[in-house]
Amino acid sequence: MKRGFNQEVYLELQTAAIMERVRQFDKLYLEVGGKIIDDWHAARVLPGFDPQSKIQVLENLRDQLEVIICVSAVDLARGKMRSDSGLSYQQEALRLIEYFTQRNFKISSVVITLCDQPEVVADFVKLLKERGLIVHIHSRTEGYPTNIDKVVSPEGYGKNSFIKTERPVVLVTAPGASSGKMATCLSQIYHEFLAGRRAGYAKYETFPVWNLPINHPVNRAYEAATMDLNDQNMIDPFHQKAYGIEAVNYNRDIATFPVLNEIFQRIFHQQIYQSPTDMGVNMVASAIVDDQVVRLAAEAEIERRYQSAGVPLEANFSRC
Numbered sequence: 001m002k003r004g005f006n007q008e009v010y011l012e013l014q015t016a017a018i019m020e021r022v023r024q025f026d027k028l029y030l031e032v033g034g035k036i037i038d039d040w041h042a043a044r045v046l047p048g049f050d051p052q053s054k055i056q057v058l059e060n061l062r063d064q065l066e067v068i069i070c071v072s073a074v075d076l077a078r079g080k081m082r083s084d085s086g087l088s089y090q091q092e093a094l095r096l097i098e099y100f101t102q103r104n105f106k107i108s109s110v111v112i113t114l115c116d117q118p119e120v121v122a123d124f125v126k127l128l129k130e131r132g133l134i135v136h137i138h139s140r141t142e143g144y145p146t147n148i149d150k151v152v153s154p155e156g157y158g159k160n161s162f163i164k165t166e167r168p169v170v171l172v173t174a175p176g177a178s179s180g181k182m183a184t185c186l187s188q189i190y191h192e193f194l195a196g197r198r199a200g201y202a203k204y205e206t207f208p209v210w211n212l213p214i215n216h217p218v219n220r221a222y223e224a225a226t227m228d229l230n231d232q233n234m235i236d237p238f239h240q241k242a243y244g245i246e247a248v249n250y251n252r253d254i255a256t257f258p259v260l261n262e263i264f265q266r267i268f269h270q271q272i273y274q275s276p277t278d279m280g281v282n283m284v285a286s287a288i289v290d291d292q293v294v295r296l297a298a299e300a301e302i303e304r305r306y307q308s309a310g311v312p313l314e315a316n317f318s319r320c
Contacts, residue, residue, distance in 0.1 A: 004293030005048035005284075013283040014053075015060040018204070021281060022064070022168055025200030027192065029185040030281075032173045032204045037099060038085075042206055045221045045298040046284070054204065058171065059103065065169040066106040069096055070179045073115035076124055082176060083228070090124055092175035097133070108165050109134040113180025116140060136161050141183055145259040152266040157190035177229065186263060193267050200272070201264075205280040208233050210247045212285050217298030219248055224305035238275035247277040 022028045035041070036054050043051045050056065058065060072080075075089040082092055093110070100107055110128050112121050115137050128135050138160045143150030150156050163184075170188070172181045185201050192199035207222035208214075219233050232251045239247040253276040265271055273279050288294055 002290060002293045003048035004288060004290040004297065005046040006287045006289045007048055007050050007053065009289075010049070010053065010283060010287035011056055011060065013286050014057045014204075014281065017281045017283050018057070018061065018169070018202070021200065021202045026197045027165070027168055027170065027199040029170045029172055029188055029199060029201050030204055031181045031185055031201070032171060034206050036096070036173050039206065040084075041221075041225050041301070044304075045218050045294065045301050046288070047293055047297050048289075054206075055099075055103070057204075058105070061169055062103075062105060064167055065171055066108045066165055066167045067100055067171045067173065068108050068163060068165075068184060069093060069110045070113050070172060070174040070181050070184050071110065071124075072113050072174075072179045073117070073121050075176070075179065076112070077120050080176070087175075089175040089179075096173065096175060097131070106167070107133065108170070109136055109163050111136045111138055111163065111180070111184050113138050113184060114140055134163075136163055138180065138184065138187065141187075144183075145256070148259070148262050148266060152190060152263055157187040158194075160187040160191075162191040163188060182260075186260075186267075190267055198268075201279065203280045205282040206284055208248045208250055209284045210236075210249065210277050210280060210282055212248065214246075214248045217295045217302065218284075221298040221301045221305070222250075224302045227305070227309060236275050236277045239277045242274035247275070249275075249277050249280075253279075 018030065032054065037052060039051050039054065042049045042053070071089060071093045080089045081087065082089070085092065087095065097107060097110070110133050112125065112135065115121060116139050118137050125135050141151055141156050142159070143156050172185050174181050189199045189201060208219045209216070212219055214233050214235060223231060223233055233248055234251055234254055236247045236249040236254060238254070238257055239245060257276040261271065261273065264273065
């Protein structure tokens with residue numbers, strides 16, 4: 001297949017964009033969305049994209065970066081599995097730890113999130129500690145999302161133990177979605193501000209691509225890939241209001257932004273982001289060198305996804 005995506009340009013631009021965010025704060029908590037390794041979906045829809053692109057970008061920042069890995073106690077308790085690899089979230093977390101260790105990344109700690117019953121995860125915590133890892137247990141955030149006063153208080157984020165970090169970039173990742181990455185970032189930022197340090201937050205994102213049209217096959221392929229999550233692409237109304245520009249985001253980020261924006265303002269005492277799209281760092285569109293090649297690859301991925309799911313393509317094409 002012809003190359004439609006320039007990997008070298010992407011690595012350069014994405015690294016530079018992250019460093020620009022880093023310079024805005026004393027410390028940046030960088031949440032990684034999607035797959036941090038083995039991103040074969042991106043490789044299929046962007047011919048020329050390396051499945052290990054995120055790690056390659058992060059390797060450019062390795063000396064300035066350390067890693068926090070979040071694992072949900074809820075997912076551990078029910079033995080949740082990844083549909084792509086067949087690994088449980090516990091196994092995937094261990095794989096991530098080994099992967100980062102082999103590549104000489106510093107792992108600050110593992111955080112067990114949403115944990116109201118520590119005895120349920122005791123065996124996993126013991127296993128992690130036997131491997132020399134620091135483990136933190138964080139419970140659900142009281143008051144979220146309706147009582148922001150309580151969320152941003154000693155009874156909310158203040159209840160979580162503070163994870164000590166030394167480097168200017170703290171990568172927050174997880175074995176899968178809904179693992180408590182955002183809550184961990186916000187909890188850390190709350191504690192950092194109490195200590196007089198101006199910490200910031202950003203998301204390392206790939207899909208949806210904010211500055212491609214909402215009906216571009218690459219963005220439609222993202223919806224096809226997340227049918228199980230019911231993610232739906234939307235024009236970000238906050239971005240459009242702030243800048244008069246159409247930007248593509250997805251329903252969950254848009255729905256939670258008013259709450260997150262209020263939390264940020266309580267912590268920072270100012271508005272640092274005008275929209276959920278502002279929070280993302282995504283230079284994918286700037287590295288597309290042949291749009292037709294990319295479109296054809298993404299269309300093929302949409303068809304593959306629906307065929308593998310046993311869903312008639314015509315019945316669902318409007319959704320993606």
